[in-house]
Amino acid sequence: MTGIDDVDVTVVFVSYNTAGLLKESIGRVRAAASGLRVKIVVVDNSSKDDSVAVLRSEFPDCELIVNDSNVGFGRANNQALPLAEGRYVLMLNTDAFVSSDTLSKTVAYMDAHASCGILGVKLVDWEGKLQPSARYFPTPLNRFLLRTGLDRIFRGVRMIDDLSWDHASVRCCDWVPGCFYLVRRELIDQIGLFDPRYFLYSEEIDHCFAARKAGWQVAFFPDTSVVHVGGESAKSEGEITASGRQLEGLQIESELLYFRKNHGAVGVWTHVLLTTLGDALIVLRRLVRGRLPVGFGAYAKHAARVWSLFRRTRCGTAPTR
Numbered sequence: 646m647t648g649i650d651d652v653d654v655t656v657v658f659v660s661y662n663t664a665g666l667l668k669e670s671i672g673r674v675r676a677a678a679s680g681l682r683v684k685i686v687v688v689d690n691s692s693k694d695d696s697v698a699v700l701r702s703e704f705p706d707c708e709l710i711v712n713d714s715n716v717g718f719g720r721a722n723n724q725a726l727p728l729a730e731g732r733y734v735l736m737l738n739t740d741a742f743v744s745s746d747t748l749s750k751t752v753a754y755m756d757a758h759a760s761c762g763i764l765g766v767k768l769v770d771w772e773g774k775l776q777p778s779a780r781y782f783p784t785p786l787n788r789f790l791l792r793t794g795l796d797r798i799f800r801g802v803r804m805i806d807d808l809s810w811d812h813a814s815v816r817c818c819d820w821v822p823g824c825f826y827l828v829r830r831e832l833i834d835q836i837g838l839f840d841p842r843y844f845l846y847s848e849e850i851d852h853c854f855a856a857r858k859a860g861w862q863v864a865f866f867p868d869t870s871v872v873h874v875g876g877e878s879a880k881s882e883g884e885i886t887a888s889g890r891q892l893e894g895l896q897i898e899s900e901l902l903y904f905r906k907n908h909g910a911v912g913v914w915t916h917v918l919l920t921t922l923g924d925a926l927i928v929l930r931r932l933v934r935g936r937l938p939v940g941f942g943a944y945a946k947h948a949a950r951v952w953s954l955f956r957r958t959r960c961g962t963a964p965t966r
Contacts, residue, residue: 652731659721663739664696688721719839719848738824740874747869762832762861765821767870777806779818779865789919820853847899905961913961924948
């Protein structure tokens with residue numbers, strides 16, 4: 646890394662078939678950069694649209710890495726690290742749009758709180774509706790309860806998303822979403838960035854888990870907001886889930902890798918068994934309610950996909966791509 650004193654924050658975009666959104670997002674970053682020295686690095690993951698041409702013609706001062714193939718989100722962000730300068734690195738999705746005060750306020754907070762290694766902000770949609778912004782680590786149990794709706798009964802179990810608080814004050818949390826992910830360079834030098842085993846999804850959860858384990862704080866900062874569309878790159882790859890706007894196969898695989906890495910063989914086996922039980926309970930509940938047989942095939946397909954990926958990832962120890 647060179648020129649660290651010439652830059653405050655390096656903003657890293659991973660571009661994949663979102664040329665229009667990328668133009669808007671870069672424009673928002675530049676408008677918010679007043680008073681800060683900001684460098685922008687874009688890694689294009691072999692986009693099929695005109696992303697590279699747009700970048701070269703309209704943003705020639707941005708550093709550009711062009712991949713011959715889609716290497717995944719975490720790996721692409723890792724590629725940008727040799728070009729990163731400054732005290733902080735901001736991973737920003739192309740479908741995430743900062744406010745005019747986002748960069749100045751978040752950098753100022755990090756400068757004033759040396760124990761904070763990773764910072765997230767209030768995420769909203771275009772209508773201003775709050776999105777999950779400060780989250781708890783997933784466990785086999787809370788994933789099972791959420792999928793089956795049993796979280797309404799077992800209220801003592803900490804769920805991944807909790808929107809019942811006012812989101813008006815700084816809050817230490819387990820992890821923050823990777824669409825706006827401000828990281829202290831010192832933390833990256835200590836533990837690295839994203840584990841390359843994750844092609845897409847869970848990389849920021851895993852990274853925050855490692856950061857917390859190393860003694861760093863992960864914090865939610867409420868005094869600015871970022872508009873997050875969500876799922877735009879995923880839509881060009883295949884069918885996305887209705888609830889989480891994610892590619893189901895990659896989501897399942899990343900969960901298997903995460904639980905095996907951070908909770909061991911017992912954790913990943915528990916996750917697979919509870920996921921299968923969850924699908925069975927949902928089907929049983931639909932039967933009791935007289936909904937035979939509409940929708941049953943989807944749950945059977947989901948359970949089969951979990952077991953298939955469990956085998957293909959060698960019990961959650963290796964990625965498939």
